[in-house]
Structure formats: C-alpha cells, structure tokens
Amino acid sequence: MTELRDKCIRFDWAVSRLLHQKANFGVLESFLTVFLGEPIKIVEVLENEDNQLLSDDKFYRMEIKAKNSNGEDILVEIQNMTRLYYLERLFYGVPKPISGLVNLNDTCKEVKKVYSISILYFDFGKGSDYIYVGQNNFVGLHTKDNLIISTKEKDTIVRKSPAEIFPTYMLVRVNEFNKVAVSPIEEWVDYLKNGVIKPDTTAPGLQEAREKLRYYSMSDAERHAYDEHVNAIMIQNDVLGNAKLEGRAEGRVEGRAEGRAEERIENAKRFLAMGLSPQQVADGTMLPLEEVEKLVDEIKNK
Template structure:
C-alpha cells in the first residue's frame, strides 16, 4: 500500500490531463512557476503527443507537452518531464530540441517556432545543488555590454524584421532540496511534490481541488493499479542505476576516487537486483544480469 494521502505529482500531471475539467490544476502549477521569472499566468490550449519521438520512446519520456496561452495571447509550448539521472541537462537539451522540430508542421518553416518552457522534476539532488529551483535561458548580448539586446535587421531601409524571444527557458526543480518553508505560491506546489499532501494553511486557490482530485483513496481500482504500475516502472528505470553510481562515487571520494567508483558500481548493481527480486526473477537470472554473486543476491533478498 502507498502511505501517502496523494498520488505523486509527476503521475498526477498525466492523470489530470485526461480530463479538461482538471486542466486548471496544471495551469495553476505552471503559472506559479513561470511567475517566479515574471511571466504572466497561462491557460492550456492543446495537448501535444508526448512520450513519443521518431527515434525511440525511451529517449524522450516527457510527462506532458502542452500548448499554452497567456493573458496577452502569446502562445508557448510547455514540456514537463521527470528525471532520475544526473545527466538531466543533456536530456533536457535533447528533448527540447526535438520538441521544437516536431512542433513545426510539414508546410511550415522555422519562423513558426514557438518559445518552449522546459520543466524538469528531479527526484534527486547533487552536492552542487543548494536550492530547489534553478532557471536558465539563452540570452543574446552586445559584445561589449552585459545587457540583453533586441536585434533588428533592416532590408534596405524598407522592411524591418524583429527577432522575438524564442529561445527556450529551462526550469529544474530538485524536489528533495525543498526545505518545506512557504514564502510564495510555488512553495506550496513544491510541498505537495515532496510530501504528497496539502497543509491546511495553504492559500493557493488550487489546493482544495488538488486534495480532492489526487487522493489515492478516491481512485478507482483500475486507476490505482495503473498508478502502482507507474511507480514500479520508476524503480526499474535505467536512470536509477546511473543515479546510484553517481551517489556512490560522490560518497566514496572522501575515502579515495577508486573506492568511490567501486562503491558506485556495486550500489548500482544492487538497485537493479532489488528491482528484479521485486518482480520475482530467478536468482540465477539476476546473477547473470547484475554480475553479483548468489550470496550477495540472497543477502539482498533477506533484507
């Protein structure tokens, strides 16, 4: 059984987007996040096909790709993904680039590109990450100043072309780094992501509906089964191995780089073995895949 009153927020996004009546919850989260960088509230216009691209479904793994519109009728694309890998920036760069290309219809040219907001929900933290939210974007500067410049190109003084703000914005949210102190609306959303619950003192107008719609107990048997399957898939993700290796290396540096690498590899193998044990795989098969000894696997099984 799940010991949290609400389903995990990454799954909730997929779950809520099945019903237009629940779009306002996702809109509330996106708007609260964008507001931290001065952007206006948005509404969802359409859903783009997610978790699929021409190379392989495993390469993208987006939770949702959305077309949104703000109060000034500016349209943007919002991509939301979860990540368990320390290579999340490389993954974000690939996914956003692919999304930009795929969003252009066959009879359109690249001038139809819409600005993309990429949101990564990170279920880990690194030693370098001190805060829960990081934001980045590409800004064009004049070569001799530190101030952004709007480029204008004139064609023989007759036609004026203006380069719009089309470069992607990246938001990386390290959920474990949130200290659970509430200062603004986005903090309430971070609390829900980390604790899977809503506090009574929350002021966001969306939190009452979050508590009602994301309750595990209010899910149907079929919905709950799908949710449990989703959680198991997260455990089986290959990214878990990479994260375990990285953590092992970081912990081992205090005792020596070589020892750290070895501990990282062993931890990674153990994570894979645990996942396979949970699925009922034979000890011999687990030994072949993980490279662990039968004795090591039996000890994991006992624990």
C-alpha cells in the same frame, strides 16, 4: 490518519495518467500560472510518439500548447526523467516539439516562447536554491552589453532580447526544498515533494488537485498500478544511492592503494640512493624488479 487520507498521488503520475485530460486542465493551468508567473490557458496537449512510449514508464514528458496573458501561443514542456546526461537530453529534447509545430504551420512566427519545466526527484548539481531558471543571452565579447535583435510582429519591427525568443529552462529540485510552505509556488513544490496538500490551501489549483488527485479516490486497480510505479522509483533511487556509496568507497580504496604505491616508490628511490641493489630494493619494497630497474634508469637520466 487525516494526513494519510489527504495524501495525493505524485505529480508525475498525475501528469501521465490524469492531467492530460481536458477535464483536468484547470489543475495544470494553475500549476503553469504559478510557475511561469502569468495566467496560462491550455489550448491542447500535443500527443506524440515519445509521450506514448513513455506514458507507462516512470519517465514522462508532456508537451503543451497554450496561450499566455497576452494571448500569444507558447509551448511548454514538463518532464520528469531520472537519467544520465540529463542536461544533454534536456537540450536535445526541447527543440522536438518546436520542430513538430513548425512543420504543421510552415512558419516559426506562431510560437512566441518555449518553456521547459523539469521536476527533478533526484540529486542534480550543487546549489542553494530549489528552483533554477536559465535563458539564452548573447553578451558582447568586448563591450559586455546584451544583444538586442529586431524582429517583425504584426507588420511592425520590434526589438527583443534573445531570452524572449529562445527557450526558458526551469529546473525544480524537489529534494532541496526544506522550508515551511507559505507562497503559492512553495505550496506547489511542497506537494511535488511530499504528496500532501493542506486542506486550507489557497494556492491556485491545489484545492482542485486535492480533490481530483487524492490517493484513496482511485480504484483498487489504479492504486495498485500507482503503488507499483512508486515502488519502481524507490528501487531506482536505492540503486542510484548504492551506486554513489559504492563509488565513494571504491574511490577511498583506490586512493589508499595509490597512496601506498607512491609511498613504496619513494622508499625505493631512497634505498637506491643509499646504494642498495635493485634486487634488494625490490625485496624490501615488494615492488616488481622491472619497476625498480626503471627507477634506476630514471635516476641515471636526471
């Protein structure tokens, strides 16, 4: 019963309904600090049309303007979207907050770095880790060295790798986390997966999250809406799971059917080589006469 009382709402629901509020920035800042590995201070949540359209759905994307430990402006995108062609949508979606900010400032230099954090509650690719990080690097085709570019900052020329400028993508594969949570990032992923935060947690932000995101702290109406949200996700996962099973079963059936068809063709070729007539071969193998006659032509043309 204690664990049930300690149950917290899913992070994707918290992001869409609670954490975009300034009073709850502390939880979100701690989450970003743990996952990005440096202190992050949120400046504002960038509300846009896409966020408003998705805010009542189980698919949500949050765009955040923040400052890193050096006081530089960064953009962070957090999203949870179970969809086909996920990577294509991910790479298409990340430039949108960048272009929106550039249009406001008429310059690209204000934004120092863009991070995209995807919390994946669905099977995605194959790999032994539960967190994968990707960056852009340009490698010499012949020399294999990494390109270092020159850029102007504060009236001085500094050298940077493209990875310091291009977006960094982080994929958190929640379902692949199967270990005892020890480090802060493990405790966060454990919460993302199971929705329970230990009372004695020392991970940044989780104590605050435990108080603010507790399931039984919500009103009856809020709990009902949340339960419907979780139910919709469970139905979706069932549909995706059944589709996978049906696809495998269909593949096995098709494979067996193809195997039997190939076997009949091989038998037909042997019977023809023995001198049987096309009609006799068709009757014996259950192949259409037209198909047997095509085999006859193939044999003659060899």
